[in-house]
Amino acid sequence: MGVKEIFTESTLARYAAAMWAAPREIVLNRRMLLSAALYAMAGIPITWDQGSSSVMTNLPGFQEHFDISSGKDASLIRNFVSLVYVGCGVGAGLSFFVNDRIGRLWAFRLYMLIWVVGQLIATFAPDINALYAARIVCGLGIGPLTVLGTMAIVEIAPTAMRGLLASWFSVVMLLSLFLSTFTVYGVYEHMEPSRLQYQVVCFFLCESPRWLFLVGRDDEGVRTIEQLRGLPADHPVVHAEIAEIKASIAQEKSHFHDASRGTAIVSILREAFTVPANLRRIQQSLVSYALAQLSGANSVTSYLVPILSLMGIGGDTSRSLFLSGMYSMAKFFFCLIASFFIDALGRRKSLFVGITTQMLSDIYLGVYIKYKQQGDVSDGASQAAIAAIFIHGFGYAVGLLILPYVFGGELWPNRLRSFGSALSQTFHWLFYYGMNAAMPNILSQMDNWGAFIFFAGWCFVALLYVFFMVPEIAGLSMEEMDAIFKGPWFNAWRSPAKRDTIVGQHADPCPRDSSSSGPNKDRAVSDERAVV
Numbered sequence: 210m211g212v213k214e215i216f217t218e219s220t221l222a223r224y225a226a227a228m229w230a231a232p233r234e235i236v237l238n239r240r241m242l243l244s245a246a247l248y249a250m251a252g253i254p255i256t257w258d259q260g261s262s263s264v265m266t267n268l269p270g271f272q273e274h275f276d277i278s279s280g281k282d283a284s285l286i287r288n289f290v291s292l293v294y295v296g297c298g299v300g301a302g303l304s305f306f307v308n309d310r311i312g313r314l315w316a317f318r319l320y321m322l323i324w325v326v327g328q329l330i331a332t333f334a335p336d337i338n339a340l341y342a343a344r345i346v347c348g349l350g351i352g353p354l355t356v357l358g359t360m361a362i363v364e365i366a367p368t369a370m371r372g373l374l375a376s377w378f379s380v381v382m383l384l385s386l387f388l389s390t391f392t393v394y395g396v397y398e399h400m401e402p403s404r405l406q407y408q409v410v411c412f413f414l415c416e417s418p419r420w421l422f423l424v425g426r427d428d429e430g431v432r433t434i435e436q437l438r439g440l441p442a443d444h445p446v447v448h449a450e451i452a453e454i455k456a457s458i459a460q461e462k463s464h465f466h467d468a469s470r471g472t473a474i475v476s477i478l479r480e481a482f483t484v485p486a487n488l489r490r491i492q493q494s495l496v497s498y499a500l501a502q503l504s505g506a507n508s509v510t511s512y513l514v515p516i517l518s519l520m521g522i523g524g525d526t527s528r529s530l531f532l533s534g535m536y537s538m539a540k541f542f543f544c545l546i547a548s549f550f551i552d553a554l555g556r557r558k559s560l561f562v563g564i565t566t567q568m569l570s571d572i573y574l575g576v577y578i579k580y581k582q583q584g585d586v587s588d589g590a591s592q593a594a595i596a597a598i599f600i601h602g603f604g605y606a607v608g609l610l611i612l613p614y615v616f617g618g619e620l621w622p623n624r625l626r627s628f629g630s631a632l633s634q635t636f637h638w639l640f641y642y643g644m645n646a647a648m649p650n651i652l653s654q655m656d657n658w659g660a661f662i663f664f665a666g667w668c669f670v671a672l673l674y675v676f677f678m679v680p681e682i683a684g685l686s687m688e689e690m691d692a693i694f695k696g697p698w699f700n701a702w703r704s705p706a707k708r709d710t711i712v713g714q715h716a717d718p719c720p721r722d723s724s725s726s727g728p729n730k731d732r733a734v735s736d737e738r739a740v741v
């Protein structure tokens with residue numbers, strides 16, 4: 210690629226051109242941005258729980274009340290850390306029966322209420338068994354919120370900003386992780402040991418227009434799109450988006466010739482598991498979540514204090530809590546920075562950078578722990594190990610945090626979005642529970658250092674998987690993605706330009722604006738769809 214092509218044909222150049230060509234009413238629409246920000250708040254409960262539970266067991270008041278002798282022994286805190294993910298998995302699966310029935314807005318309110326109830330039970334739990342029950346109740350709210358968050362954002366976002374807005378969910382998650390960890394640290398530093406230590410820790414949205422069209426409330430769907438885009442329905446850009454959504458939903462329903470069964474479970478299951486393009490979506494979603502967990506990122510976060518202790522760099526409780534808080538804060542800023550580049554650089558480049566960084570830091574940590582266990586290591590190596598922990602968080606924020614969450618929301622067709630998101634999140638949280646519950650055994654069975662080499666090996670597998678199997682879908686509308694998934698899986702590695710011919714062979718005809726005419730008709734509509 211020559212110098213001229215870098216400024217005209219690169220992913221960044223195409224993204225800049227699309228953003229520049231988009232009407233200001235769309236890009237800077239306050240209603241759309243506020244709705245996306247509030248739906249992103251669905252990411253608060255999961256990482257508030259993850260951050261606080263990873264360090265709360267170090268509070269003297271918590272240890273005394275629940276008879277846990279140490280927060281630095283991974284085996285002693287395993288159930289407390291992991292049980293919430295059982296509830297997450299069950300709740301995510303049950304959300305399929307709720308999301309399409311009552312809509313995104315009321316589902317959001319319901320799941321938040323369930324989480325609050327779980328938090329109240331945990332706050333006043335009289336013993337460890339009641340605390341474990343509270344963890345499961347919390348999970349019943351958290352799991353569905355992770356299904357709903359990116360799904361709702363993707364459904365209201367314009368194509369040119371879809372990755373940026375969907376990544377807000379991850380940004381909010383890591384902001385919550387940072388705040389929860391430092392909240393526990395502040396409680397430890399400024400409150401006397403007692404039950405109060407851990408007790409302290411513990412409607413402007415728009416409905417999704419795609420859901421409104423899906424359930425036949427077309428007039429409301431049109432009005433909602435007008436609010437989200439800040440333009441009237443007869444504007445060419447909005448008109449093209451509405452026509453594309455309607456055509457996509459009609460085509461999905463026509464596959465089974467009986468629109469009256471459009472929300473029937475049997476119809477949804479048949480469409481999900483008998484259509485090759487949808488099977489590929491299921492495969493990609495489940496494998497993506499599995500690779501994210503096998504890379505070790507969330508296990509390191511959940512057991513950071515025990516890991517710092519076995520590395521010999523944790524220090525006393527205050528230092529361990531402080532390092533945990535700084536690690537969470539760093540992950541937040543890493544994710545915030547990455548969110549601005551996910552659309553500009555594309556999904557694949559972000560993944561390659563993030564996974565490679567995470568793999569190298571895993572290797573260093575494994576080697577460091579091995580030599581640390583054999584004898585003393587230099588102060589420089591210890592400082593580098595602390596840096597490697599932070600670099601590991603950077604790699605995850607840029608890479609494997611993006612792959613499942615953003616893809617998990619945007620790769621599904623309209624009729625399957627709720628089912629697909631619920632299925633993938635159910636698998637995700639049950640797999641998450643398995644990894645978190647197994648982490649103490651992984652550390653002990655692999656002599657501690659081997660666990661990080663194990664994680665690095667899975668990062669290498671993730672690199673191969675992304676190269677061969679993950680397509681670049683930045684800049685495509687959700688309706689246009691179907692053509693990508695209908696194509697051969699082994700062409701995922703090709704650039705969008707090289708895939709054009711292949712995709713064209715599998716794409717269905719797209720509806721055109723009947724008001725357009727002349728030789729530039731197709732190009733005009735194509736340009737509009739690239740912007741929306």
